[in-house]
Amino acid sequence: xxxxxxxxxxxxxxxxxRTMAVFVAGWWALSRWTSxxxxxxxxxxxxxxxxxxxxxxxxFMHAGISLGRMxxxxxxxxxxxxxxxxxxxxxxxxxDVVDPVVExxxxxxxxxxxxxxxxxxGIGNVLPVFIMTYAAFFPILLGTIAGVRSVDRRFIDxxxxxxxxxxxxxxxxxxxxxxxxxxxxxxxxxxxxxxAVVAAELIGAPSGVxxxxxxxxxxxxxxxxMAFIATIGVLGYLSDRVLRTLxxxxxxxxxxxxxxx
Amino acid sequence: MRSVVLPLTLLxxxxxxxxxxxxxxxxxxxxxxxxxxxxxxxxxxxxxxxTSLARVFAGFxxxxxxxxxxxxxxxxxxxxxxxxxxxxxxxxPIAAIAILPLAILxxxxxxxxAILIVAYAAFFPIVIHTIAxAKLVDxxxxxxxxxxxxxxxxxxxxxxxxxxxxxxGVGLRIGMxxxxxxxxxxxxxxxxxxxxxxSGGIGQMMFVFYAYSIELNRIVACMIAVGLxxxxxxxxxxxxxxxxxxxxxx
Amino acid sequence: MTPVKLRLDNVVKRFGGxxxxxxxAVEDLTLDVAAGEFLVIVGPSGCGKTTVLNLLxxxxxxxxxxxxxxxxxxxxxxxxRGVMFQDYGLFPWHTVRGNVEFGLRHGxxxxxxxxxxxxxxxxxxxxxxxxxGAENKYPHQLSGGMRxxxxxxxxxxxxxxxxxxxxxLAALDAQTRIILQEELLRIWGQDRPAAERRTVVFITHxxxxxxxxxxxxxxxxxxxxxxxxVIDVPLDRPRNDATxxxxxxxxxxxxxxxxxxxxxxxxxxx
Numbered sequence: 001x002x003x004x005x006x007x008x009x010x011x012x013x014x015x016x017x018r019t020m021a022v023f024v025a026g027w028w029a030l031s032r033w034t035s036x037x038x039x040x041x042x043x044x045x046x047x048x049x050x051x052x053x054x055x056x057x058x059x060f061m062h063a064g065i066s067l068g069r070m071x072x073x074x075x076x077x078x079x080x081x082x083x084x085x086x087x088x089x090x091x092x093x094x095x096d097v098v099d100p101v102v103e104x105x106x107x108x109x110x111x112x113x114x115x116x117x118x119x120x121x122g123i124g125n126v127l128p129v130f131i132m133t134y135a136a137f138f139p140i141l142l143g144t145i146a147g148v149r150s151v152d153r154r155f156i157d158x159x160x161x162x163x164x165x166x167x168x169x170x171x172x173x174x175x176x177x178x179x180x181x182x183x184x185x186x187x188x189x190x191x192x193x194x195x196a197v198v199a200a201e202l203i204g205a206p207s208g209v210x211x212x213x214x215x216x217x218x219x220x221x222x223x224x225x226m227a228f229i230a231t232i233g234v235l236g237y238l239s240d241r242v243l244r245t246l247x248x249x250x251x252x253x254x255x256x257x258x259x260x261x
Numbered sequence: 262m263r264s265v266v267l268p269l270t271l272l273x274x275x276x277x278x279x280x281x282x283x284x285x286x287x288x289x290x291x292x293x294x295x296x297x298x299x300x301x302x303x304x305x306x307x308x309x310x311x312t313s314l315a316r317v318f319a320g321f322x323x324x325x326x327x328x329x330x331x332x333x334x335x336x337x338x339x340x341x342x343x344x345x346x347x348x349x350x351x352x353x354p355i356a357a358i359a360i361l362p363l364a365i366l367x368x369x370x371x372x373x374x375a376i377l378i379v380a381y382a383a384f385f386p387i388v389i390h391t392i393a394x395a396k397l398v399d400x401x402x403x404x405x406x407x408x409x410x411x412x413x414x415x416x417x418x419x420x421x422x423x424x425x426x427x428x429x430g431v432g433l434r435i436g437m438x439x440x441x442x443x444x445x446x447x448x449x450x451x452x453x454x455x456x457x458x459x460s461g462g463i464g465q466m467m468f469v470f471y472a473y474s475i476e477l478n479r480i481v482a483c484m485i486a487v488g489l490x491x492x493x494x495x496x497x498x499x500x501x502x503x504x505x506x507x508x509x510x511x
Numbered sequence: 512m513t514p515v516k517l518r519l520d521n522v523v524k525r526f527g528g529x530x531x532x533x534x535x536a537v538e539d540l541t542l543d544v545a546a547g548e549f550l551v552i553v554g555p556s557g558c559g560k561t562t563v564l565n566l567l568x569x570x571x572x573x574x575x576x577x578x579x580x581x582x583x584x585x586x587x588x589x590x591x592r593g594v595m596f597q598d599y600g601l602f603p604w605h606t607v608r609g610n611v612e613f614g615l616r617h618g619x620x621x622x623x624x625x626x627x628x629x630x631x632x633x634x635x636x637x638x639x640x641x642x643x644g645a646e647n648k649y650p651h652q653l654s655g656g657m658r659x660x661x662x663x664x665x666x667x668x669x670x671x672x673x674x675x676x677x678x679x680l681a682a683l684d685a686q687t688r689i690i691l692q693e694e695l696l697r698i699w700g701q702d703r704p705a706a707e708r709r710t711v712v713f714i715t716h717x718x719x720x721x722x723x724x725x726x727x728x729x730x731x732x733x734x735x736x737x738x739x740x741v742i743d744v745p746l747d748r749p750r751n752d753a754t755x756x757x758x759x760x761x762x763x764x765x766x767x768x769x770x771x772x773x774x775x776x777x778x779x780x781x
């Protein structure tokens with residue numbers, strides 16, 4: 001969306017603020033009508049809560065912890081899934097052997113592992129990272145395999161007719177050609193693992209945004225609950241944005257569909 | 262032959278390692294199967310899955326009934342999209358499970374909250390893919406309709422809806438997967454916080470086996486059940502979609 | 512007597528597994544290509560033209576029969592038989608220069624060049640095809656005609672013995688095609704003495720293009736693919752707009768069309 005001229009985007013920007021204003025106004029009215037601050041706080045109470053949490057740094061502390069866990073999980077998942085995916089995409093035989101295990105494990109979502117993981121790791125830092133790594137692993141693996149398989153056969157033929165060695169074809173043709181799809185796979189992995197972070201922290205961690213949401217719910221401090229929910233949303237959105245910008249920077253030739261984002 | 266080598270090897274290794282550890286509670290394939298049989302025979306497993314599925318179907322249906330018409334409207338009419346999209350895009354990054362504490366606050370720890378979470382979770386993939394499907398209808402087809410004198414609404418009904426169906430189908434499949442994951446997560450979380458009582462469903466059952474009876478074999482049996490149900494739901498939905506769209510190559 | 516560069520001898524190529532589902536792409540194919548010749552293969556869709564090219568490139572091996580370069584059987588692809596593909600196959604992650612340089616950098620064709628020599632050759636090839644100034648652009652920033660030139664440059668930079676081209680101009684509009692046909696002949700060396708020209712095997716379904724470019728035209732039929740006739744094109748070189756107006760040009764075109772016409776009709780109704 002980089003090059004759309006400002007003039008064309010102006011109606012969208014106006015509509016954005018208008019819609020959000022209507023939403024906040026409606027929320028405020030509803031909160032006045034129910035007048036139960038524990039049930040539905042007014043938007044202003046939530047803003048106050050956010051300001052307070054930012055001021056004492058609590059938001060940044062929890063956000064930092066959750067983001068840190070996500071980065072670690074993503075790193076581990078990518079380090080495992082991308083090479084495996086490249087190998088499986090290139091070698092049919094390896095794919096035939098490994099795929100059944102992948103297909104058996106994949107439907108068991110990361111979240112279903114939480115009880116077992118609680119028993120194995122207890123409440124702490126390891127559990128969220130384990131769950132998040134597991135959650136990110138499958139989208140990245142499957143996306144990488146698909147990306148490798150979708151490399152246009154012609155690129156490989158071109159390199160073959162130039163006498164390029166097979167290993168060089170993999171590194172210099174297949175990987176660059178599959179790069180756009182790989183980055184999409186990583187984005188999906190991030191989304192998947194960020195969803196898992198909340199569940200994992202809510203149940204099994206002593207810190208992080210998921211934990212904070214639950215902590216404040218038990219205290220019936222709903223403005224703070226909403227503040228952290230909003231933080232979860234903002235962080236999820238920003239992570240995706242960062243990755244999209246990186247993709248645009250490193251693979252400028254890959255045209256993105258305007259539709260499915 | 263090749264396709265069963267690795268799973269079988271892993272199962273054998275797991276069985277050996279588990280039995281060798283000496284501890285009767287360590288899960289092994291045989292013990293897990295035993296636990297699974299126990300659960301099915303006692304009816305607990307069936308009941309738990311049925312409870313969870315009922316919630317999933319209810320939530321999924323609500324999500325689809327709202328998301329599909331909304332998505333079509335947004336995809337077909339730019340002005341609607343412009344006005345609704347800010348809300349959709351603002352809430353999309355907030356996972357359903359993050360909303361759970363609010364849902365519990367408003368609706369308690371029972372089925373209504375569960376259905377809300379499922380509906381919220383399934384809503385986004387369905388609406389996103391419906392919008393994309395409506396937008397990506399071949400513009401030439403729209404021009405054909407215009408040159409035949411069809412009005413805007415008629416065009417939506419006869420060209421955009423069928424054209425968007427494949428994408429809607431993808432959204433429904435993803436939505437179903439997300440819905441199932443969401444219900445398991447929600448039931449787990451409620452089970453954890455409500456002290457193992459009251460909500461029913463397979464997620465809650467899994468938590469009980471962790472917290473109260475440390476029945477690891479039963480936990481693993483439930484995990485497998487979760488996976489199997491996910492597969493079954495996807496297959497069933499795919500078959501239904503194939504029936505609804507015989508012209509589609511997917 | 513010009514030596515034979517490429518020889519197809521009684522080649523048969525079948526696809527599909529053993530048992531019922533085999534298709535015969537080409538059959539009874541015997542054809543010699545002389546060194547320095549510009550040979551064009553025409554035929555209706557599905558007549559196996561691309562299969563012939565793939566066999567010459569070594570991307571496919573014949574089911575029976577032999578395919579040979581300079582008398583030696585071809586066993587696989589290689590830079591001495593450079594290929595230009597129908598959709599260019601330009602690497603989107605490389606600039607023009609990166610694309611042209613690719614075969615020299617990563618393949619045997621550039622093994623004997625040091626970095627400086629390689630850069631010089633890349634630059635002179637880019638200038639040869641008329642793209643000086645566009646070296647740092649990416650394929651997605653180029654027009655169809657420009658991409659065509661890049662694909663040609665990438666091919667020529669490896670200095671292959673033989674150039675194999677699979678409908679390279681098919682994706683271009685008619686006007687650009689005419690310009691690039693002349694450019695192609697210029698780069699091939701139609702202004703130079705015959706001994707300095709490289710061997711070209713060129714595939715097209717456009718008959719006027721075939722007659723304009725070729726020294727000889729091989730006409731194939733379909734189902735299964737067979738060589739129907741090989742026709743000499745004794746028009747003078749260098750070829751240009753005047754050639755197209757020549758009555759001999761028209762006559763040759765008509766003759767070739769008469770050989771293909773029925774099959775072309777059938778292709779639109781089956």
